[in-house]
Amino acid sequence: MPNQALFPETFSNRFGRTVGRWWRRAKYQWLxxxxxxxxxxxxxxxxxxxxxxxxxxxxxxxxxxxxxxxxxxxxxxxxxxxxxxxxxxxxxxxxxxxxxxxxxxxxxxxxxxxxxxxxxxxxxxxxxxxxxxxxxxxxxxxxxxxxxxxxxxxxxxxxxxxxxxxxxxxxxxxxxxxxxxxxxxxxxxxxxxxxxxxxxxxxxxxRLNYVASLFTEEDRPPSPYGFRCGTSPDNPQPEPHEQVLLMQADRIGAACLPYLRVELSSTEWNLGPVMPNRCRGAVAVLERVFGENDRGLQAWQTEPLACDFIADWLLKHLNRLVELDRSSPDPKYDYCLAETIGAVAAVLASDPSLRKQPTLTSRGAYHDLDRVNQFRHHLQYVFSIAAKRPALLIAACDAAERLGTPEDLRMLDQQTRRLDVQAGFTTVQTDRILQARDRVLARLWSELMEKRSELMEKLLSRIEDLGMQRLPVPKGKPMQFRRKSDGAIMVLIVAGSFCRGADHAKETSPKRRVHLGSYLIDVEPVSQKSFERWVKNQGGILRVERGFFPVQGLPDDVPQDHPYAIHVTWFAAQAYAQWAVKGGHLPTEAQWEKAARGSVDERRYPSGKDWKEECISPYGVHICHILEWTQDAFNSSAYDNNLVVFDPVMEPSSQFWEETLRVVRGRNPEFNPRDYHLAHRVGMEPITGAFTAPIGFRVAVDLGVEPLT
Known part of the structure; x- marks a missing residue:
């Protein structure tokens, strides 16, 4: 509805608006x-x-x-x-x-x-x-x-x-x-x-009546657009009547743009004080029209003048909302600002393939870099204020991903890493942000693999400095490398997030996505032969800061015919990892689980939903044949208390660190696999645990090279 102070409901005003609307229809639709x-x-x-x-x-x-x-x-x-x-x-x-x-x-x-x-x-x-x-x-x-x-x-x-x-x-x-x-x-x-x-x-x-319905108070209930009463605020859903409007937007597509231009060009929607709830139906429809696959580019090609006007109008509307937020920020209107950001990004990201400058035949359909730079300036401001405002951060991430330039992707990377210290983000919200990062990383990694860019050369050079020999693998499979010290094979797991944990037990809940940098990890646990050769060089005793500890369990406990080294103390496993490769360490709990589960789904076993004797993960890692040490200290409430979502690791306290329980992952071969889940985690003492359980280990190396940094 128009502002009552500026547009009182008199006969002359109503008559003027009607004549103006008919004139705009003749100008923008009929002519x-x-x-x-x-x-x-x-x-x-x-x-x-x-x-x-x-x-x-x-x-x-x-x-x-x-x-x-x-x-x-x-x-x-x-x-x-x-x-x-x-x-x-x-x-x-x-x-x-x-x-x-x-x-x-x-x-x-x-x-x-x-x-x-x-x-x-x-x-x-x-x-x-x-x-x-x-x-x-x-x-x-x-x-x-x-x-x-x-x-x-x-x-x-x-x-x-x-x-x-x-x-x-x-x-x-x-x-x-x-x-x-x-x-x-x-x-x-x-x-x-x-x-x-x-x-x-x-x-x-x-179509005219449909567009008009986006601007009437009767089509908005008391609850703000985009919410449903009784629904969690971190997962808003449209009201039933709003779902109908969005479905119609999907069907009408770009044909509604000239009619929207008629309405939005009216002074009643462009003058007066800023009201965040105004035009929200139109903003949501525009994001729907331009945001679906190639429909945005088709809209620019079929209705260039209307698209050009709408892009300018959306930027002006966003500028007014940003100025309102600067002067008097109000988090309850974050979804209004977030919806406008999404609509602007959808419109501007639809036209990169168009001409860079207007021509006599372009009729407004050209890629306007000034508009993109203006929007990027607003995006930087939104990132700067989004530390405690999840809706804005999610909208800014989606917008940066849609724009897709290296500058926008670096901005996305730098700002989303602040999630480690941000409070108030729900699991659903952090998952959405990390999934946006994953899509960006996947696109960049595919480009790196095809173009052999400087960044890919940097990554391979880092691996070669570790003394690794690259092995041939089928196309589309993760890269593998052989370690010189003991001949073990390691697989490259590139940066990205995965779904950690499960909600079936207290120790493994809540389930949420976490992001890990690129790292190498052993395809198989360290073999008994390799470990025995290393033990001989150590003299059977391992010296650590606070004393001498045995390397392995009692000789009677260690079967000589087992393919993997088992009954190994945590300290010996960590020492072997440091010896095997420069920068080597036991994998963190998250690194172990990502190598076993992959990053695509939430599988229960490495092989998928069903148990298979040859437990091979999507990364080609042989896993879940024995119990394995990890780097983390054990805490049954670690997933609840540790809010870090980038390279999470639970460090032990400085006092009595040698007695701190360490996390053991994997499966005891004596137990029934039907009772096992990949997320299963237990804590065991780093020394005596080797005497009571067949615990082995594998080696991991952090690479410190990511496509976005």
């Missing part, structure tokens, strides 16, 4: 280039055909020969075919109106050879009249000159003054046909014209 081109073509064709009639013979056909009959039959087929086409156009427009109004579930698809009648209706009607006059002359109903001329004049029957004027100009006083023929032709022409106009008017008025 479109395509419509004017069709009308001009029809007028030129009509006048040219009218002049050519004077060159036709003023004799009539007698139909004395078979050839004349065949010619008349052939010519009759053409207007009949055009009449069928007009019927198809009418039915198509009716079906499209029903589809957009949700009265039909099937989208009508225009047949290719009927598109001419949809794009050039005026020209089609003139051609129809011309062919009808030729057909009547071929059947001997009047001479050729008067029959064609009269048929052309008959299409102006819906406008009697124009018909009278044309007859007087060309000197046509009476029809060359019997009266009943003239009446039938008048009915046919009037029916075609009025039927097409009625169908077009029904579809247009329906």
């Amino acid at each position: 479109k280039r395509s419509l004017l081109t069709d009308l001009a073509t029809a007028i030129v064709l009509f006048l040219a055909a009218l002049l050519l009639t004077f060159a036709l013979p003023n004799t009539s056909t007698k139909l004395d020969s078979r050839g004349e009959v065949v010619l008349a039959c052939f010519l009759s087929f053409l207007p009949l075919l055009m009449a069928i086409c007009f019927c198809y156009v009418w039915s198509y427009l009716k079906a499209e109106a029903a589809y957009e109004d949700l009265r039909s579930g099937k989208r009508p698809v225009p047949v290719s050879y009927f598109k001419f009648f949809l794009q050039f209706p005026f020209t089609s009607v003139v051609l129809f009249a011309l062919l009808t006059g030729v057909t009547l002359a071929a059947w001997g109903l009047g001479d050729w000159e008067s029959a064609v001329r009269t048929s052309l004049i008959q299409i102006t029957t819906p406008l009697p003054p124009l018909t009278t004027l044309l007859r007087s100009v060309v000197g046509e006083e009476e029809s060359p046909w019997p009266g009943w023929v003239s009446i039938i032709l008048s009915l046919i022409y009037s029916g075609v014209v009025f039927a097409l106009i009625a169908a077009w008017f029904e579809r247009g008025s329906q």
Whole structure:
């Protein structure tokens, strides 16, 4: 509703708004280039055909020969075919109106050879009249000159003054046909014209009413747009009536943009004090229209002037909201600002493939870098204030991802890393932010693999400095490297997030996404032979800061034929990892779980939903054959208390660190696999645990190289 202080509801104001709306409709909808081109073509064709009639013979056909009959039959087929086409156009427009109004579930698809009648209706009607006059002359109903001329004049029957004027100009006083023929032709022409106009008017008025419904108070309940009463605020859903409006937006698409331009160009939506709740329906629809796959680019190509206006209007609207937030921030309106950010990003991200500068033929469809830079400036401000405002941070992440330039992606990386210290973010919200980072990282890694960029060379150089030898692997599989010290194979797991934990037990809940940097991890646990060779070099005793500890359990506990080193103390496992490779360490709990689970789904076993004896994870890691030490100190409430979502690790307290329980992951081969879950975690003493359980280990290395940094 317009602002009552600026636009009081008087008769003159209502009359002025109505006249202004009709003028904008004529300016932006009816005076479109395509419509004017069709009308001009029809007028030129009509006048040219009218002049050519004077060159036709003023004799009539007698139909004395078979050839004349065949010619008349052939010519009759053409207007009949055009009449069928007009019927198809009418039915198509009716079906499209029903589809957009949700009265039909099937989208009508225009047949290719009927598109001419949809794009050039005026020209089609003139051609129809011309062919009808030729057909009547071929059947001997009047001479050729008067029959064609009269048929052309008959299409102006819906406008009697124009018909009278044309007859007087060309000197046509009476029809060359019997009266009943003239009446039938008048009915046919009037029916075609009025039927097409009625169908077009029904579809247009329906779209107009739809757009108008986005701006009325009756279409917004007391709860703000985008929320449903009784729903968690971290996962807002549209109201039922709003879902209907969004469904209609999906079906109407870019066709609603000229109608939105008519409404948004009104001063009632651009003047007065800023009201965050105003125009929220239009903003949500615009994000829907431009944000779906390639529909945004299609909108710029089909409605360039409307898109150009809407991009400018959205930026002005965003600027007003940002200025309001600067002067008086109010978190309850964060979703208004977030929706506008999403809509602007959707509109601007749809046009990078267009020309960089306007041309005579671009008609507003060009990639405006000034608009993008202005929006990026607002985005930087939003990132700076979003530390405690989840809706804004999520919207800014999505917008940066949509823009997709290196500058935007670096901004996304730097700002989302602050999640480690942010309070008040729910699990759903942090998951959305990390998933946005994952999509960006996946796109960058695929580009790095294809282009062998400087960053990829830097990563491979870092691995080579560790003394690693790259191994050949099938295309699409993670890269693998061989370690020189003991010949073990390590796999590269690139930066990204995964879903850690499970909600089936207190120790493993809550389930949430965490982000890990790139790292290497052993494909298999350290073998017994490699560990024995290292033990001989250590003399069987491991010296640490506070004393001497055994490397392994009692000899009677260690089976000599086991393929992996088991009954190993935590200290010995950590010492071996540091010896095996520069920077080596036991994998953190999160690194172990990501290597076992992958980053795509929330599987229970490395092999998926079902247990398989050959437990191989999506990264090709052989896992869950034995229990394994990890780097983390054990705390049953670690997942609840540790809010860090970037490279989380639970460090032990400085006092009595050698007695701190350490997290053990994996599966005891003596237990039934049906009782096992990848998220299962237990705490064991770092020394005595080696005497009581078959615990092994594997080596991991942090690489410290990420695509965004």
